[in-house]
Amino acid sequence: MPIDPLNLRRVSVFQNATDDDLRLFAKNGIERSIEEGEYFFFQGDPAIYFYVLISGRAKLMQANPSGQQVNLRTISEWQMFGALGAVSEEATYPASAQALEHSTALAIKSAFLKEMMNTRPYLSFDLMKLMTDYIQEMQERYRELATEKVERRIARAVLRLTAQMGIKTADGNIELAFTRQDMAEMSGTTLYTVSRVLSEWEKRGLVESGRERVLIRNPHGLVQIAEELD
Amino acid sequence: MPIDPLNLRRVSVFQNATDDDLRLFAKNGIERSIEEGEYFFFQGDPAIYFYVLISGRAKLMQANPSGQQVNLRTISEWQMFGALGAVSEEATYPASAQALEHSTALAIKSAFLKEMMNTRPYLSFDLMKLMTDYIQEMQERYRELATEKVERRIARAVLRLTAQMGIKTADGNIELAFTRQDMAEMSGTTLYTVSRVLSEWEKRGLVESGRERVLIRNPHGLVQIAEELD
């Protein structure tokens, strides 16, 4: 079932687009449906398409030559990803995009976006805005990794996820659906350490954790861990 | 002494600019001369200007609340910096820019660049190109920090610097002018560890090191450390 083109306005890069432009993008896109664990694209593939996630969740991961992974970003609905190739010719994806659950996305040729940007300054502009935000996030995460201890990094990762993908439960708490491995890749540590830290937090009543699940009981306590000067 | 506007074409973002545009930028810029150790701007300042380094060297650093620093980028002549504010309104610099030696830069109002981009797609385009390159570099460095051991990270930092700012000596070797502290901030470690690693490399004949100076004797050996699967 094709999506309503006007829904594309929820994509930050398209927020200032005209209805006609949205319809153009929709018409030039192909819907791709992907099962959990499968990939939209792999690191190193030629970056012919960029994507807009329509439903589900995905993650962008980068691997080093010996196969260790880091999670660069978690993608939720109406976020654009794989768009770095829209500028440079002959680009390849610098990371792989894997579905965390059954997901569908709209795939649009990068060349098309590029062409549209030529005559629509608002598009370049909003894409740049997205890029600067992302640069700033990466710079911060880089600094975090270089200067902060694990516990704080995990706290920050959890808070970032809470803001971005937290699911409100019936009783007003916030729940996250991630494996320890995922959380480790997001905070630059190992699943063992994440497990130990979560156990500790659970003892202190900050969270409640289960299989692929973390329930935030006391967000403020986490903020304190994330921010306090030690 | 005012610079020749046409020299601005050496700035990657201006590579496709017309001569008239270059003159416009030059006319709208103010030259600022800064002594070693002084700052072009501080993290947190409102990002009113962006800069083009005309002579000297500078570094972009980010500090965490307790004052620990990481070096995000080293800037050499004809590189643009502080341009993230060109897109978002009311932005503040996410990092500080400090001169590594006596330096001069052209300061141009971000708002002016923004205005120019409205009618000149090539400008947006080349700025985006710069941003994507930078994003990719940060992603890689982030992964490195998360997954690679110190020695390799230091090797990579040294190689990056060699490519970007290495000075060829009379006898064909390449020399870098950085303190151990700088190198530590570039590879996410401490000056002690950098010193130990350099000593070890010196024993192995890979480099020759002195005060604020590293002479690369065997670049290939460093590449091997940076790349090899262990």
Next chain:
DNA sequence: TTTGTTATTTGCGCCAGCGCAAAGACGGAT
């Protein structure tokens, strides 16, 4: 030359976090 300042080296002790291994918990499938 002398003195002061700043950068570097290195010994030493320490500990945060890694990673194996084994046990336990959970959930889906049949």
Next chain:
DNA sequence: ATCCGTCTTTGCGCTGGCGCAAATAACAAA
């Protein structure tokens, strides 16, 4: 109900890298 695969927890030992402290080296100023 049971089985199986996957995820999680935790004990244990280890070590890479940190960071103090003190010695040394290099440069600059006087």
